[in-house]
Amino acid sequence: MKIPEEELLAPGHRGCAGCGATIGVRLALKVLGRNTVAISSTGCLEVITTPYPETSWEIPWIHVGFENAGAVASGVERALKAQGKEDVNVVAFAGDGGTADIGMQALSGAMERGHNLIYICYDNEAYMNTGIQRSGATPYGASTTTSPHGKESFGENKPKKNVPMIMAAHGVPYVATASISYPEDFMQKVKKAAETEGPAYIHLNQPCTTGWGYDTSKTIDLGRLAVETGSWILYEIVEGEFKVTYRPMQRKPVSEYLNAQKRFKHLEDEEKAKIQEYVDQVCTELRI
Amino acid sequence: MVLKVMTANKAIAEAVRLARPQVIPVYPITPQTSISEYLAQFVADGDIDSEYIMVESEHTSMSAAIGASGAGVRVFTATSSQGLALMHEVLFAAAGLRTPIVMANANRALAAPLSIWNDHQDSISQRDTGWIQIYVEDGQEALDSVLRSYKISEDKDVLLPSMVCLDGFILTHTVEPVDIPSQEDVDSFLPKYVPEHLYLDPERPMSIGTLADPNYYMEARYHLELAMERSMDVIKKVNKEFSEIFGREYGSVEEYYCDDAEIILITMGSLCSTIRDVVDDLRKDGEKVGMLKIRTYRPFPKEDIHKAIKNAHKVAVLDKNITFGVGGALYTDLKSSISDVDIYGFIVGLGGRDITPTHLKDIVNKTKNPTQDITWIGLKEGV
DSSP states (O other), X not given: OOOOOOOSBXXXXXXXXXXXXXXXXHHHHHHHOSSEEEEEOSSHHHHHHOBTTOOOBSSOEEEOOSSOHHHHHHHHHHHHHHTTOTTSEEEEEEESIIIIITTHHHHHHHHHHTOSOEEEEEEOSSBTTTTOBOOTTOOTTOOOSSSOEETTEESOOSOOOOHHHHXXXXXXXXXXXXXXXXXXXXXXXXXXXXXXXXXXEEEEEOOOIIIIIOOGGGHHHHHHHHHHTTSSOOEEEETTEEEEOOXXXXXXXXXXXXXXXXXXXXXXXXXXXXXXXXXXXHHHHTTO | OOEEEEOHHHHHHHHHXXXXXXXXXXXXXXXXXXXXXXXXXXXXXXXXXXXXXXXXXXXXXXXXXXXXXXXXXXXXXXXXXXXHHHHHHHHHHHHHTTOOOEEEEEEOOOSSSOOOSOOSHHHHTTGGGSOEEEEOSSHHHHHHHHHHHHHHHHSTTTXXXXXXXXXXXXXXXXXXXXXXXXXHHHHHHSOOOOOSSOOOBTTBOOEESXXXXXXXXXXXXXXXXXXXXXXXXXXXXXXXXXXXXXXXXXXXEEEESOTTOSEEEEEXXXXXXXXXXXXXXXXXXXXXXXXXXXXXXXXXXXHHHHHHXXXXXXXXXXXXXXXXXXXXXXXXXXXXXXXXXXXXXXXXXXXXOOOOHHHHHHHHHHHHSOSOSEEEOSOOTTO
């Protein structure tokens, strides 16, 4: 796959060194090109890319609120349609909090109504913009500032909310998971999403150096470890047909992924074993 | 002129048809619902070429309206009460982003306790969001105000959203004769919206809704205030243009026997019609009573009000809302802007409580012989 050199998210933004969210946006925009309008929910991405009077966005971009990326995108899409600009890509970028939690209703509405738009959830598995508070997408065992580990707690005690499957249940014609560490896989999915008539949903796993606690040079490595250990599975659902798009040659033990991050450092072997057991169960079903 | 009989909700829908918004995101709520329904039918019948989005909440109808307006088209939406309250957060965004959205609000009380009936608490509670607010007295004014609002909102000296407030049930569901202007006249009054400040066009990329740190935020708010102040003159200019084409006058306030009145009743909305009758009655008995209708609540037409009431001895302000611990909102606004006339506040008609001519005459008497600053009218005893 030839990856365009042109960058539509300019450097100089305020993202942390090793920021995974901006890598995801850069890759997506390389596929979508300039004929695109982007919508952001409130969150890291919005804050770091648009400190007035500067902006990193080389394409038209709008942000209104935290919980309404799906709603704003709906309005943008119909306004473009009304102007005969149906060829313009409409893409929403929202974090996991803005998607799995506070933005779920607006997202559900937008998907159910069948707007022709792409919704990309950049999932760093907690509210990172405000300092690492748990979201519905925080995985089991992770320590966050609102699900901290302590004498009476091992951290987050609920499994991650499965948003892509919720989207699939809406009958969304194209649903996919992806990782910034597998750019070709992700970009192929963005391309398919853009070619889909109607809504498309991509759930993008995106390691966060600040929130996960690892060296800033290791973002891509962490994304790979998530997939290679079976902790994050790359798949797509095209018109209801489920297909795994990447199978690691040899699944690595989950502890390699957990031990590389500060947010899981506190876990006892017993909890790690539970996580391994859960991953094994899912992967066995999917023959990964 | 051909008059047709219809509810004010139908009149609003007719105005929307004539204004040709390109996107209409709506969510139904009593007593606004028939506006959503009429518009859906217009689209279904091909009477209007708009993208109609039946959304899943009012937060989304306003968010989608902002997105559509940001993308450069004329937008309409409508709501009421709980729905308007749910929009609260994004009403600030609509004004802050300078989207010239026009919205009708069917005035209804807010829960708890749950009430579907009329008062002004819903829109009054949104007065600080940066929206222009117009309160109407009848179906004709409802229709005309939607058309006027687009013209005011889209004026380059304003670029603020407008809310047309009509009393739930009293207007929304009452059938009255209404003149529906011709499409030709409306098109000449209200040409196609061509935004110069806000668009999402890949040919001319723009970032809308950025983060403003303390070095920039305050100026953004100040410019919004300046726009609201400038809208006063624009409202006058639009009134002139409107009356030249359609023959109806709409100033920010409307006087009824104010010139020689010793006591003036001030209020907004459909209650003005009842007050006109009471003023006529009392005038027959030789009482020098007048009425001042506030049509534009935001921007607050302080100078027009002062001019109208400066000769009065006393003023009674009738509020269908309550700012707890202070009094009605219109009363407190008047108190803060007028110092040379005695002003008394009356809380009336909350949650659809009837306001009868007897109540209004009681208000006149209580204003003549005041015992307190704020009086609740029509309360049941011992409840």
